[in-house]
Amino acid sequence: MSVLVYTENWDGKFKKLSFELVSYASAVAKMLNTSVTALSIGNVGDDELKKLGNYGAQKILSAHNDQLAVLDNQAYTSVIAEIAGKENASVVIISNNNTGKALAPRLSVRLKAGVGSGVSKLPLSTDPFTVYKRAYSGNAFAHVVIKSGIKILTLAQNSFDLLETPNNAVLEKAEVKVDASFIKTKVKDVNKQTGKILLTDADIVVSGGRGMKSPDNWGPLVELADALGAATACSRPVSDEGWRTHEEHTGQTGKIIAPNLYIAVGISGATQHLAGVSSSKYIVAINTDKDAPIFEAAQYGIVGDAMKILPQLVMALKEIKK
Amino acid sequence: MKILVCISNVPDTTTKIKIAEGNASIDTAGIQWVINPWDELSLTRALELRDDQSTGIKSVTVAHVGPAISEPTIRKALAIGADDAIRVNAESADAYFVAEQLAEAIKKEQFDIIMCGIESSDYNGSVVGGMVAEFLGIPSVSAASAINFEGGVPVITRDIDGGKEIINVPVPFVAIVQKGIAKEPRIAAMRGIMMARTKPIKTLEPVAIEPLTQIVSFEKPAPRSACKFVDAANPGQLIDLLRNEAKVI
Numbered sequence: 211m212s213v214l215v216y217t218e219n220w221d222g223k224f225k226k227l228s229f230e231l232v233s234y235a236s237a238v239a240k241m242l243n244t245s246v247t248a249l250s251i252g253n254v255g256d257d258e259l260k261k262l263g264n265y266g267a268q269k270i271l272s273a274h275n276d277q278l279a280v281l282d283n284q285a286y287t288s289v290i291a292e293i294a295g296k297e298n299a300s301v302v303i304i305s306n307n308n309t310g311k312a313l314a315p316r317l318s319v320r321l322k323a324g325v326g327s328g329v330s331k332l333p334l335s336t337d338p339f340t341v342y343k344r345a346y347s348g349n350a351f352a353h354v355v356i357k358s359g360i361k362i363l364t365l366a367q368n369s370f371d372l373l374e375t376p377n378n379a380v381l382e383k384a385e386v387k388v389d390a391s392f393i394k395t396k397v398k399d400v401n402k403q404t405g406k407i408l409l410t411d412a413d414i415v416v417s418g419g420r421g422m423k424s425p426d427n428w429g430p431l432v433e434l435a436d437a438l439g440a441a442t443a444c445s446r447p448v449s450d451e452g453w454r455t456h457e458e459h460t461g462q463t464g465k466i467i468a469p470n471l472y473i474a475v476g477i478s479g480a481t482q483h484l485a486g487v488s489s490s491k492y493i494v495a496i497n498t499d500k501d502a503p504i505f506e507a508a509q510y511g512i513v514g515d516a517m518k519i520l521p522q523l524v525m526a527l528k529e530i531k532k
Numbered sequence: 533m534k535i536l537v538c539i540s541n542v543p544d545t546t547t548k549i550k551i552a553e554g555n556a557s558i559d560t561a562g563i564q565w566v567i568n569p570w571d572e573l574s575l576t577r578a579l580e581l582r583d584d585q586s587t588g589i590k591s592v593t594v595a596h597v598g599p600a601i602s603e604p605t606i607r608k609a610l611a612i613g614a615d616d617a618i619r620v621n622a623e624s625a626d627a628y629f630v631a632e633q634l635a636e637a638i639k640k641e642q643f644d645i646i647m648c649g650i651e652s653s654d655y656n657g658s659v660v661g662g663m664v665a666e667f668l669g670i671p672s673v674s675a676a677s678a679i680n681f682e683g684g685v686p687v688i689t690r691d692i693d694g695g696k697e698i699i700n701v702p703v704p705f706v707a708i709v710q711k712g713i714a715k716e717p718r719i720a721a722m723r724g725i726m727m728a729r730t731k732p733i734k735t736l737e738p739v740a741i742e743p744l745t746q747i748v749s750f751e752k753p754a755p756r757s758a759c760k761f762v763d764a765a766n767p768g769q770l771i772d773l774l775r776n777e778a779k780v781i
Contacts, residue, residue, distance in 0.1 A: 220693065220694070281692070282671075283662070283665070283671065283672050283673075283674065284671060284672075287666070306658070307693060308674060308675040308690075308691055308692060308693060309692070309693070311650065311658045311659075311662070311674055311675065311708075312662060312672065312674030312675070312708070313662075314659060314662070315627075315631070315658075315659035315660070315661070315662025315663040315665075315666065316662045316663070316665065316666040316672065318628065318659065318662075318663060318666075318744070319628070319631070319663050319666035319667055320666060322744070323744070324626070324628065324743075324744030324745040325627065325628075325657070325659050325744075325745070326745070327656070327657045327658055327659055328656055328657075328658070340748065343656070344656050345654065345655055345656055345747075345750065346543070346549045346558070346653070346654055346656075347545070347653050347654075347656060348753065349548075349549040349752075349753070350549050350551060350558065350750045350751065350752060350753070351750065351751050351752075351753060352655075352747045352749070352750050353747070353748050353749045353750075353751070354745050354746065354747050354748070355745065355746045355747075355748050356744065356745050357743075357744055357745065357746065358744045358745075364658075394671040394701050394702055394705075395671065395673075395699055395700075395701055396699060396700045396701070397697050397698070397699050398687065398698045398699060398700060399697070399698040400695060400696070400697050400698075401695050401696045401697075401698070402694055402695035402696075403694050403695050408693060408694050410693065411693075413780075414780070414781065438781060456677075456711060456712050459711065462545060462569065462653060463569050463570065463573075463710075463711050464711050470780045471774065471778070471780040471781065480546075481545065481546050481548075482545050482546070485545075485653075488753065491780065492774070492778050492780050493756075494770065494774070495759070505759045506756075506759070507756060508756075508759045509756065509757055509759060509760060509778070510759065510760050510761075510762060510770060510773055510774070510778075511759045511760070511761050511762070512761070512762045512763075512764050512767055512770060513761065513764060514764030514767075515764075518764075519764060519767045522767040522768060523767050523768070523770065523771060525768070526767065526768035526770075526771040526772075527771055527781075529768075530771065530775070
């Protein structure tokens with residue numbers, strides 16, 4: 211028996227998300243009294259792979275094959291399912307990011323394994339195997355029993371702290387056969403954001419709503435984000451109006467994020483918006499309307515004009531850095 | 533070509549969710565049921581593609597797994613513009629159960645593109661679309677934010693962490709769609725509502741399959757502590773609180 215964790219890489223590097231996953235897998239393995247195997251697919255150097263051992267992976271398998279350069283959901287599912295079988299995995303852990311959402315359901319059918327999706331804490335019990343997950347877009351949490359022999363868990367981003375352990379990992383190459391004719395996904399073009407902090411990765415997010423009044427008013431908000439090393443986001447009306455790009459829309463139908471700090475500026479806090487940000491550890495609200503529902507979700511608030519407040523926050527931060 | 537759009541019905545997204553006695557379910561009294569927001573966007577895009585003659589798409593069918601009581605949701609999809617519908621007559625037991633029912637219904641007909649919303653706003657599972665594709669053994673494209681046709685061939689944009697990929701996969705495939713796929717959900721016009729009354733809904737009986745998961749209870753999110761207000765005349769105090777009290781910056 212083992213816990214298998216799939217650790218995605220980005221251009222050969224792991225992110226904090228990958229280490230969160232291994233830390234989580236390691237804590238689950240402890241509950242089950244078993245060990246963790248981490249699986250990496252793609253071209254990742256040995257030094258980078260070994261980092262997974264710092265968070266509790268005892269075995270690190272690297273599957274590298276030219277056919278796997280593109281994420282083809284069927285091919286990746288086959289590789290992970292094959293390794294899960296060889297490792298006799300009873301739990302398979304994947305991120306609840308875009309890749310995880312693409313692979314976990316296919317793997318579920320392939321392995322006949324129930325999925326606990328978007329889990330944000332350790333299983334509540336292992337017999338019956340019960341997980342805790344978000345439901346009704348954050349308006350409730352569900353206790354879900356997974357009845358199948360193999361279980362798949364997809365972990366919500368930024369929901370589990372890194373746990374460093376002494377590294378005693380063994381690195382192995384996983385031999386996987388993938389026939390070129392099997393790959394159905396053909397990538398015509400790639401369009402990557404560069405140099406920006408990704409919204410889903412960010413520890414701090416500064417977000418603007420309709421209360422910002424005009425797309426021309428975003429300067430001070432971006433300055434605050436830069437001063438904090440934060441990503442920028444926006445509410446749905448702002449992206450619908452085309453003031454900011456759709457990639458920044460956080461909320462029920464946009465991105466669902468859980469940063470350590472979410473600063474909502476000129477956002478009233480409709481249920482649909484809160485559905486995307488309610489898992490943030492701290493919420494700060496800046497709004498002219500003292501009765502705005504966002505203040506019910508926030509731990510810190512300022513009632514006032516963002517155009518005056520934002521520059522003063524930037525100044526206060528600069529003072530500290532001196 | 534034919535498109536199938538899978539739809540789920542969910543409580544209206546402004547609903548205050550209450551948990552029923554015994555915590556095993558939510559209190560459905562007074563809940564307004566709507567088409568899941570992502571499914572509604574997915575249906576809108578399917579109809580746009582059908583209405584564009586150059587795509588060669590002839591029809592849009594909607595499929596739903598649910599008891600007769602959920603028919604108003606299906607009628608709404610027909611009123612918006614779907615040509616016909618399939619309802620699998622079963623209470624949803626879990627995502628695996630629903631996906632298998634959908635896959636069995638799909639096998640009975642020939643569809644080229646099957647569209648599923650990336651998530652339902654009730655169970656937030658994000659798994660049904662991918663499961664349907666695996667049950668059918670066909671490709672899936674997840675986090676699709678655009679579907680267009682170039683020279684009669686579907687071209688899909690999928691979101692990856694930190695960017696987008698423009699890809700081709702052969703039909704039939706499952707597109708698991710998200711925000712961006714359509715601008716605004718299409719709204720039913722009076723004529724559409726009248727026409728929907730006579731559009732066919734085919735009812736299928738479910739296949740026997742054991743669900744793999746079961747929700748045993750619900751709980752409300754832990755209440756947040758009251759908001760601490762900082763005087764607008766001294767915003768710098770906020771930075772101090774975030775540094776020294778919350779310790780997040």
